Amino acid sequence: MRAGRDPGLKRVDETSEEGAAIATLPLYTQIREVVRRRILDGSYAPHSQMPSEAQMMEAFGVSRITIRQALGDLQKEGLIFKVPGKGSFVSKPKAFQNLSRLQGFGEAMTPAGYETYSQVLSARAVPAEAAVAQRLQVAPGEKVFEIQRLRHLNREPISVDVSYFPLLLGQRLAQEDLPARDIFVILENDYGLHLTHADVSIDAISATEPLARLLRTPEDAPLLRIERLTFADDQPLDFEYLYYRGDAFQYRLRVERS
Structure with a gap:
């Protein structure tokens, strides 16, 4: 050629x-x-x-x-x-993750040749709201650590991730290179935690003004909202709300007919 x-x-x-x-x-x-x-x-x-x-x-x-x-x-x-x-x-790049595997965003997209990075929007201790407290098995109002990130795929904003951790674990994570590294990789490779499974629920919502601004999409545009609670062995340690652009993300799942 x-x-x-x-x-x-x-x-x-x-x-x-x-x-x-x-x-x-x-x-x-x-x-x-x-x-x-x-x-x-x-x-x-x-x-x-x-x-x-x-x-x-x-x-x-x-x-x-x-x-x-x-x-x-x-x-x-x-x-x-x-x-x-x-x-x-x-085409505008579309992120995808396989529902049959527990993976971080970078883990799923980098092997496919996509460039990914995260912008940390905030990292702070907050009182646990009822839903967060229930998932992380702490008392309502107890301090947990919240990390908000804007995820990019090929330099395009694709999701806003709001993650909650037990306080000490979250404070430790906040010191890591979160723009470049997946939290799952840090938890397993650096902290020696054994991630086993996650409970996931998915629904559709309309973009609020703050989300629309961050994701560069019209207000009220469709977003995919994912709630994910990740466990290390039987201990919940990472509860997340993931807000994905509806035009830029898909979950993939292979279904067997027995």
Whole structure:
């Protein structure tokens, strides 16, 4: 494949480890992987227009059918969408998590090639409201530790996470590198806790003004609200309200028919 004039279409260096692996694949797969990486690393911004088929043919030195095979695969993945008469556009990134696995946000998204990070909005001790007290098995009004984070996927805000912990555990977590690391990873790898399971409930709500502002979505836009109570062995230690943009998140679940 030869590089074209559009810097966004510059191919992967075939002398690199990544390039050597890609070079062994069929042509349309090579092109798909190069373009896929440009989308995931933000070189092509969400809703931006992709280069035309003719531009890609010239850039990569391949036939139109090869380009269409590559774009077809990207469309099936949900990374691009087509507008008749206008061409292909980059889809807004959509987060996903598998309901059959207990994972943090970064744990689920990073292996798929997405860039994730968190902005810590607040970290403070608060009196436990009734619902929080019940989940964490403490007395109502007892101090617990609340951590609020704005989660980003490929530099786009995707969720507001409000997490509650027993006081001492939360104070310790607040000293960690929460913008870059998942709390689940810290609890297991750094603190030696054995996370076993979580109780999860999901419903739909309308975005309040504060949530809409943080998530850059219209007020009253649909949000997915997830309540998750995570246990270490039989001890509850992390109760969360997760507010996801309705247009940017999905849960995945495999259902067996016995």
